[in-house]
Amino acid sequence: xxxxxxxxxxxENQSRHGSEGRVGTSLRGHPFFRSMxxxxxxxxxxxxxxxxxxxxxxxxxxxxxxGVVRPEYKLSNFDFDMYVRxxxxxxxxxxxRNTIFLLIVFTLVCLVVGLLLAILVDNLLKGQGIFRTxxxxxxxxxxxxxxxxxxxxxxxxxxTINTIFDTIGLSILAQDWLGDPTLRLWSVMFALVWQYSGYxxxxxxxxxxxxxxxxxxxxxxxxxxxxxxxxxxxxPQLSSASVSIAVVLMVFSLKxxxxxxxxxxxxxxxxxxxxxxxxxxxxxxxxxxxxxAALGTVLFLSSIAxxxxxxxxxxxxxxx
Amino acid sequence: MQLLxxxxxxxxxxxxxxxxRFEGVSRKHIIATVLTTxxxxxxxxxxxxxxSTAFKTKSAFINTVPLAPPPAGEITIQPWVVAWQTLEPALxxxxxxxxxxxxxxxxxxxxxxxxxxxxxxxxQVALMSAFIAAIFLPKQGILLPLSRFWNTxxxxxILESLGYFTLPFAHESHATLLTLIITHSAYGISICTLLFxxxxxxxxDELIEAARIDGADMxxxxxxxxxxxxxxxxxVVFIFQFTQIYNEFxxxxxxxxxxxPSNGAPITLALAELNSGFSQNWNNQMAGAFITAIPTIIxxxxxxxxxxxxxxx
Numbered sequence: 001x002x003x004x005x006x007x008x009x010x011x012e013n014q015s016r017h018g019s020e021g022r023v024g025t026s027l028r029g030h031p032f033f034r035s036m037x038x039x040x041x042x043x044x045x046x047x048x049x050x051x052x053x054x055x056x057x058x059x060x061x062x063x064x065x066x067g068v069v070r071p072e073y074k075l076s077n078f079d080f081d082m083y084v085r086x087x088x089x090x091x092x093x094x095x096x097r098n099t100i101f102l103l104i105v106f107t108l109v110c111l112v113v114g115l116l117l118a119i120l121v122d123n124l125l126k127g128q129g130i131f132r133t134x135x136x137x138x139x140x141x142x143x144x145x146x147x148x149x150x151x152x153x154x155x156x157x158x159x160t161i162n163t164i165f166d167t168i169g170l171s172i173l174a175q176d177w178l179g180d181p182t183l184r185l186w187s188v189m190f191a192l193v194w195q196y197s198g199y200x201x202x203x204x205x206x207x208x209x210x211x212x213x214x215x216x217x218x219x220x221x222x223x224x225x226x227x228x229x230x231x232x233x234x235x236p237q238l239s240s241a242s243v244s245i246a247v248v249l250m251v252f253s254l255k256x257x258x259x260x261x262x263x264x265x266x267x268x269x270x271x272x273x274x275x276x277x278x279x280x281x282x283x284x285x286x287x288x289x290x291x292x293a294a295l296g297t298v299l300f301l302s303s304i305a306x307x308x309x310x311x312x313x314x315x316x317x318x319x320x
Numbered sequence: 321m322q323l324l325x326x327x328x329x330x331x332x333x334x335x336x337x338x339x340x341r342f343e344g345v346s347r348k349h350i351i352a353t354v355l356t357t358x359x360x361x362x363x364x365x366x367x368x369x370x371x372s373t374a375f376k377t378k379s380a381f382i383n384t385v386p387l388a389p390p391p392a393g394e395i396t397i398q399p400w401v402v403a404w405q406t407l408e409p410a411l412x413x414x415x416x417x418x419x420x421x422x423x424x425x426x427x428x429x430x431x432x433x434x435x436x437x438x439x440x441x442x443x444q445v446a447l448m449s450a451f452i453a454a455i456f457l458p459k460q461g462i463l464l465p466l467s468r469f470w471n472t473x474x475x476x477x478i479l480e481s482l483g484y485f486t487l488p489f490a491h492e493s494h495a496t497l498l499t500l501i502i503t504h505s506a507y508g509i510s511i512c513t514l515l516f517x518x519x520x521x522x523x524x525d526e527l528i529e530a531a532r533i534d535g536a537d538m539x540x541x542x543x544x545x546x547x548x549x550x551x552x553x554x555x556v557v558f559i560f561q562f563t564q565i566y567n568e569f570x571x572x573x574x575x576x577x578x579x580x581p582s583n584g585a586p587i588t589l590a591l592a593e594l595n596s597g598f599s600q601n602w603n604n605q606m607a608g609a610f611i612t613a614i615p616t617i618i619x620x621x622x623x624x625x626x627x628x629x630x631x632x633x
Contacts, residue, residue: 035436035538043451045509046506048506049452049462051454053465054457054461057462057464057465058464119357124352124353126353127353133354133620136628137363137367139631141567141613141616141617142567144590144595148591148608149367149369149609152369152370158385162384163378163385163386167385202628247456248456249456255460257459258588261569261573262596276458278419283463296462297458300460303458304453307510310536313447314421320444
C-alpha cells in the first residue's frame with residue numbers, strides 16, 4: 001500500500017472512530033479541516049505577502065502611479081499603458097537582451113563549472129570535505145560582501161586580476177573589466193558563476209553519489225577511458241539534476257540585483273543593465289511606480305514561465 | 321570488505337568517494353588533486369585579495385599588489401577598527417532581525433508541512449505547488465506593494481499605542497526591525513515548508529499509526545512525535561534561513577529609511593553604504609566586507625553539513 005493510501009485510510013478511520021468519540025464520517029472530521037489549524041495560518045501569511053503582493057503589483061501596473069500622479073484604483077483608470085511604454089523603451093530592450101544573455105550563458109557556464117568541480121572533488125583521494133567547503137563558501141556569502149570583493153578584484157589599476165597580469169608580464173591582458181562596456185556583462189557573469197558554481201557542484205555531487213559504483217567498474221572493464229566513461233555513462237544520468245539546477249539558476253538571473261547594485265549603483269548602463277535592476281531604478285530611483293510595477297510583473301511571469309514546465313515535469317514523474 | 325562493497329552496490333549508496341573504491345594512488349588522483357588545488361586557489365583569490373588588503377597600512381597598500389601579504393612592519397588593524405565602528409550597530413540590527421525571523425519562518429514551515437503531508441486530501445499537491453512557486457518569486461514582483469503595505473500598516477503607531485516605547489530597552493528603530501522580521505518570516509515560510517515537507521515524507525507512517533492507536537490526535541502527534549523528530553531538520557532550516565536572511569539586501573533597501581543603523585539598517589545596508597562613497601577607501605571596505613561576512617562564515621564552517629542539506633532542496 002502506498003504511503004498516501006495508508007495515511008488516508010489511517011485518518012479516515014480516525015475520523016470515524018476518532019478520539020473525540022464521534023460516530024460516522026462528519027465533515028468536521030475530514031482531513032482537510034482537521035489539519036487546517038496547521039497549514040492555514042502559514043498559508044494565509046505566505047499567500048498574503050506573496051500572491052496578494054503579486055496581484056497588487058499587477059493592479060499598480062495598470063494605473064498611472066508615479067512620483068507626481070497618485071494611484072487611482074478605479075476601473076476606468078486601468079490600462080496597459082505601462083506595458084506599451086515598455087515595448088517602446090529602448091532601455092527595456094537592452095535590459096531584456098542582457099537578462100536573456102545571463103539567463104542562458106550564466107546558467108550554462110555555471111552548470112559546466114559546477115559539474116567539473118563535482119567530478120574533480122569526487123575523484124579526490126583526500127581532502128574532499130575541505131574542497132567541498134571551499135567551493136560552496138561563496139554561496140554562503142552576501143552579494144554585498146562579494147560585490148565589494150569583486151569590485152576590488154576588477155579594479156583596473158590596482159586590483160588583484162590586473163596586478164597578477166602585470167606581475168607575470170602579461171599586462172596586455174589587463175582590462176578595465178567593469179568600465180569597458182563590452183566586457184562589463186561578462187565580468188558580472190564571471191563573478192556570479194564564482195558565487196553559484198558551488199551550489200551546482202553540491203547538487204551534482206549528491207547526484208553522483210547515487211550512481212552505483214558498478215557502472216564505473218563495468219566501464220573500466222570495458223576499457224572505457226576516463227573521459228569516455230563520464231561522457232557516455234555518468235553525465236547522461238545527471239540530466240535531472242541539471243534541469244533542477246538550471247531552473248534555480250535561471251530564476252536567479254531574473255531577480256539578480258544586489259551584486260549589480262553594490263558594484264554599479266542603480267544604473268549599470270545599457271551594457272549590463274538587467275531587468276532586475278531596471279525595475280528598482282524605475283520604481284524607486286525614478287519614482288515611476290506603475291512602470292516599475294509593470295517590469296515586476298514581467299519578471300514574475302517570466303519566472304512562472306520557467307517554473308511551470310519544470311513543476312509539471314516533476315509532477316508527471318511523481319516527484320512533486 | 322567484499323560484502324560491504326556488494327551491499328553498497330545493491331543499495332547504490334556510498335559515502336566514500338569514487339576514489340576510495342580504487343585503492344592506491346593513481347595518476348587520476350594526482351591530476352585531480354592538482355587541478356582541484358589550483359581551482360581552489362583561484363576561488364580563494366577574491367577573499368585573499370580582500371583580507372590581505374584589509375591588513376595593510378596606506379603605504380603598503382600603494383606599494384604592494386593585492387595578492388602579496390602585507391610586508392612585516394606594515395600590518396595594521398586600523399581598517400578593521402574603522403569598519404567596525406561604522407558597522408557594529410548595524411550588526412546588532414542584523415542579528416535582531418535574523419534570529420527571530422529564522423525561528424518564526426521555521427516553525428510556520430514545520431506546521432504547514434505537517435498539515436500538508438501528514439494527512440491526505442485533494443488539492444494538497446496544488447497547494448504545495450503554490451508554496452514551491454513562492455520560493456522562486458522574484459522580489460521585484462512584490463517590492464512596490466511591500467513598501468505601500470508597510471506605509472499603510474504603521475508599525476510605529478501600533479507599538480506606540482501599545483506603550484512599547486515606554487519600555488527601557490525600546491528604541492525607535494525597533495519598528496523598522498519588527499517590520500523586517502515580519503517580512504522575512506512571511507517570505508521564508510515557503511522554503512521552510514518545502515524543506516520540512518521533504519523530511520516529513522520520509523517519516524515512517526507506522527509511527528503515526530502507532531500514535532493513532534494510542535489515541536493521539538493531530539496536535540498530540542505533532543507535539544510528541546513529529547516535533548522531536550524534526551530537530552535535525554530544524555537545524556538545517558535554521559542554518560539555511562540564518563544565512564538567507566542575514567545576507568539579504570533588497571527588502572532592507574526598500575523598507576529602511578536610509579542606511580543609518582540607528583534607523584534599523586542591517587549590516588548589508590551599512591556595508592553597501594560604506595562601499596558607495598565617492599572616494600574609495602579600499603582597506604576599510606575590505607575590512608568591512610569581512611566583518612559583515614564573519615557571522616555567516618562562522619555558521620558555515622560550524623554547520624556546513626546542514627547548510628549543504630538545505631541548499632540541496
